[in-house]
Amino acid sequence: MKIATWNVNSVKARLPRVLQWLDDFKPDVALLQEIKTEDHSFPALEIESLGYKIATHGQKSYNGVAILSRHPIHVTQTGLPGDDMDDHARYLEAIITPDDAAISPVRVASIYLPNGNPSFDEDHPVSDKYRYKLKWMERLTRHTETLLKTDEAFVLGGDYNVCETDDDVYDAKAFANDALCRPETRMRFRALLNLGLTNAFRAFHHQPHLYSYWDYQKGAWPKDNGLLIDYLLLSPEAADRLIDSGIDKKPRGLEKASDHTPVWCTLAPGI
């Protein structure tokens, strides 16, 4: 089963690119972030015509996440638990259960972790936006603890807005105080991983300076000035089935590209 995550930066502005990628890459499950539209205005017909079922947790103008799947989708969580006042659409979780009983089910989540920048201002070492990000990461860790108790195969995929180490940044010095790189961010990301999750891409690729995001500005893409911030994090039961993982850089080089490119992994049907 091929599972991919992609921050599309508006599903409506990106629709031709998304359709082309689905047709070319043919993921079984696609976890989308920053769809930037409400559920009723998601371009469902075009995507369904390619054989995908759709679950969305949309929001007007900002954020919004979706799950596309060739197999049936059963939504298990809309929004990240732990804060009833949080109205950002950044988390959608579902169980994917193939009709073919030879393929084991897998739980997936599409995650758009808050950016958190600017992380400080002249009066405060931690901005409100950055505080929200750090709290959101702590909520994700708590929720992941509950998921782990089920001993299920699950894949938490998305735009984590975290550079795990300086090797994931084209200019680490320039990003030292960025919300994607600050020590408070990295500590919380490690706490999440240390619950026992496997970063699928890093199970196969150990070189520094491999990226999933390139800013639109200052020629970042042709200069390969990127960041690695999109991840697929696997439970032990999913990691046991992990066959391969990679970054599909092709969509980033096309006209009208998202600033992110898909990260994917393949899982064996079962053990």
Add this chain to the structure above:
DNA sequence: ATGGTTGCGTAGCAA
């Protein structure tokens, strides 16, 4: 050079 780009929505914010 205090710049530069994209999307949403039509001003200014978010990234």
